Structures are given as structure tokens and as C-alpha cells.
Amino acid sequence: MGRLTEAAAAGGGASAARWAGSPPAPLPLSSTSPGCAAAMASSEEDGTNGGASEASEEREAVGKRRRLGLLATVWLTFYNIAMTAGWLVLAIAMVRFYMEKGTHKGLYKSIQKTLKFFQTFALLEIVHCLIGIVPTSVLVAGVQVSSRIFMVWLVTHSIKPIQNEESVVLFLVAWTVTEITRYSFYTFSLLDHLPYFIKWARYNFFIILYPVGVAGELLTIYAALPYVKKTGMFSIRLPNKYNVSFDYYYFLLITMASYIPLFPQLYFHMLRQRRKVLHGEVIVEKDD
Numbered sequence: 001m002g003r004l005t006e007a008a009a010a011g012g013g014a015s016a017a018r019w020a021g022s023p024p025a026p027l028p029l030s031s032t033s034p035g036c037a038a039a040m041a042s043s044e045e046d047g048t049n050g051g052a053s054e055a056s057e058e059r060e061a062v063g064k065r066r067r068l069g070l071l072a073t074v075w076l077t078f079y080n081i082a083m084t085a086g087w088l089v090l091a092i093a094m095v096r097f098y099m100e101k102g103t104h105k106g107l108y109k110s111i112q113k114t115l116k117f118f119q120t121f122a123l124l125e126i127v128h129c130l131i132g133i134v135p136t137s138v139l140v141a142g143v144q145v146s147s148r149i150f151m152v153w154l155v156t157h158s159i160k161p162i163q164n165e166e167s168v169v170l171f172l173v174a175w176t177v178t179e180i181t182r183y184s185f186y187t188f189s190l191l192d193h194l195p196y197f198i199k200w201a202r203y204n205f206f207i208i209l210y211p212v213g214v215a216g217e218l219l220t221i222y223a224a225l226p227y228v229k230k231t232g233m234f235s236i237r238l239p240n241k242y243n244v245s246f247d248y249y250y251f252l253l254i255t256m257a258s259y260i261p262l263f264p265q266l267y268f269h270m271l272r273q274r275r276k277v278l279h280g281e282v283i284v285e286k287d288d
């Protein structure tokens with residue numbers, strides 16, 4: 001819990017976290033935090049009010065941090081429980097579908113509503129980083145969440161002929177196992193009762209699941225290319241009154257290419273986190 005209070009005290013500090021870097025160092029819950037330091041400096045500079053006002057400002061700031069800490073903790077606990085439950089429902093639905101039908105055909109259609117709801121809800125993860133209640137880098141969370149949103153809405157939802165591809169099952173399974181593990185890890189951590197197995201799973205499963213998920217995503221986009229080229233969907237052709245053109249086919253190609261620099265960043269970030277959390281290594285990041 002203290003960890004979250006500290007993160008909350010850092011306020012928007014998380015947004016300053018560097019790409020693929022470790023979370024920003026939490027600020028201590030003391031008057032040395034920037035907000036308090038600024039408040040004290042200004043009261044000294046203008047020469048007005050003495051120690052009383054300074055003390056009340058300090059109390060107010062401490063109270064605000066505590067409130068944000070508790071609120072953030074309650075909210076994150078609710079959020080993580082809801083997300084664990086959502087992805088568990090998805091896992092059960094997928095297993096049941098496969099056991100009843102014996103094929104993956106029609107699987108996506110049967111689970112799409114739940115998937116869209118919970119994956120879209122994950123946009124809040126970017127908000128959590130932006131407002132500083134979790135210390136994850138905004139860029140790391142942003143790339144992770146936006147690539148998922150893109151896959152769900154602009155690829156699998158929009159391009160119906162690819163919904164029965166095996167590659168869809170590949171990323172669905174990778175995402176589902178990952179998210180059940182990840183959100184239960186956060187939940188148990190917040191409750192200060194983290195079973196070692198969950199911690200181990202969180203920092204080991206990704207070694208296989210990340211490449212599997214990425215392969216599923218790339219193969220699915222690849223399978224969509226002929227349909228997108230043939231139909232010209234989401235594309236804007238010239239001439240038009242705005243004089244702009246956009247070709248979704250090339251956009252997909254560029255997106256696929258962007259996995260080459262971006263995915264290793266996420267993967268190595270997770271490997272660094274793994275060394276830190278499971279092996280207690282202190283990782284010193286070089287400033288760019």
C-alpha cells in the first residue's frame with residue numbers, strides 16, 4: 001500500500017518516466033517533495049505568513065497525498081479485480097467453446113463482446129500512468145495498450161474475413177493468459193498477499209507468450225492485407241475537397257514494420273523487470 005501512496009505522492013511524475021526505462025523513483029512522503037518544496041519557497045520569498053501558514057499548507061499537502069493514496073489504492077484494487085475477472089470469463093468462454101465445438105471457427109465471434117469491453121477498458125492504464133498512480137512509463141503502457149486496441153478494433157473487428165484465422169486464436173490465448181496473471185499479480189500485490197507462483201508466472205510466462213502474441217498479431221494483419229487492398233477500406237483517395245489521401249493497406253504495412261523496433265523495447269523492458277523482481281538485481285539505466 002505504501003508503494004502506491006508514494007507513487008501517488010509523485011503526482012504526474014510518472015509521465016516523465018523514460019521510454020523503456022525503470023519507473024521513476026518514488027518521492028518520499030516528506031516535505032522534501034517538489035510540491036511542498038515549491039510551497040515553502042514561495043512563502044519564504046514573498047515574506048508573508050510565518051510558520052503557521054507553512055505548517056497548515058504542509059498538513060494540507062500531506063492530507064491530499066494520503067487521500068489520493070487511499071483513493072488510488074481502492075480504485076486500483078477494484079480495477080485489477082474487475083480485469084482479472086473479465087479475462088477469466090474470456091478464458092472460460094474460449095475453453096468451453098472449443099470443448100463444445102471442437103474447432104476455433106466462430107470462436108472470435110462468440111467472445112468478441114467481452115474481449116472488446118475489457119481490452120478497451122485497459123485504456124485506463126494509460127490514464128493511471130498519466131496521473132501518476134502507477135509508476136509504469138506512459139510510453140511503455142501506451143505502446144502496449146494502443147497496439148492491442150488497434151488489433152481489436154481496426155483489424156479483427158473491422159475485417160470480418162480474418163476472424164476465423166488460427167493466428168487470432170494465437171494472440172487471444174497469449175493475451176488471456178498474460179492478463180489473468182498480470183492483473184492477479186497487481187491485485188495480490190495491492191493486498192500484500194502475493195503468492196510466489198503468481199509472481200513467478202508474471203515474470204516468466206511473457207518469455208514465451210510475448211513472441212507468441214506478437215506472431216499472432218502480425219500473422220493476422222498479414223492475412224488482412226489482401227482484403228484491405230481489394231476493398232480499399234479506411235482509405236481516402238484523391239481528389240477530394242480536403243486534398244488528403246490515406247491508404248490503410250500501407251498503414252498496415254508500416255504498423256507491421258514498427259513491431260521491429262518497438263517489440264524488442266517492450267521485451268527487454270520485461271526482461272529487466274524480471275531480473276529486478278525475481279533476482280533482486282539493481283538496474284542502473286543510463287540517461288540518454
Ligand SMILES: CCCCCCCCCCCCC[C@@H](O)CC(=O)SCCNC(=O)CCNC(=O)[C@H](O)C(C)(C)COP(=O)(O)OP(=O)(O)OC[C@H]1O[C@@H](n2cnc3c(N)ncnc32)[C@H](O)[C@@H]1OP(=O)(O)O
Nearest residue numbers: 134135136141144147150174178186206209210213262273
Ligand atoms: C495505432 C497503432 C499502434 C501500433 C503499434 C505497433 C507497435 C507494437 C509493438 C508492440 C507489440 C506488443 C504486442 C502485445 O500486444 C503482445 C502481447 O501482449 S502478447 C502477451 C504477452 N504480453 C505480455 O507479457 C505483456 C505484458 N504487459 C505488461 O506487463 C505491461 O503492459 C507493461 C506496461 C509492458 C509492463 O510494464 P512494467 O514492467 O513497467 O510493469 P508494471 O506495469 O507491471 O509495473 C510497474 C509498477 O506499477 C505497478 N502497477 C502497474 N499497473 C498497476 C495496476 N494496474 N495496479 C497496481 N499496480 C500497478 C506495478 O505493481 C509495479 O510496481 P512496483 O514497481 O512497485 O512493483
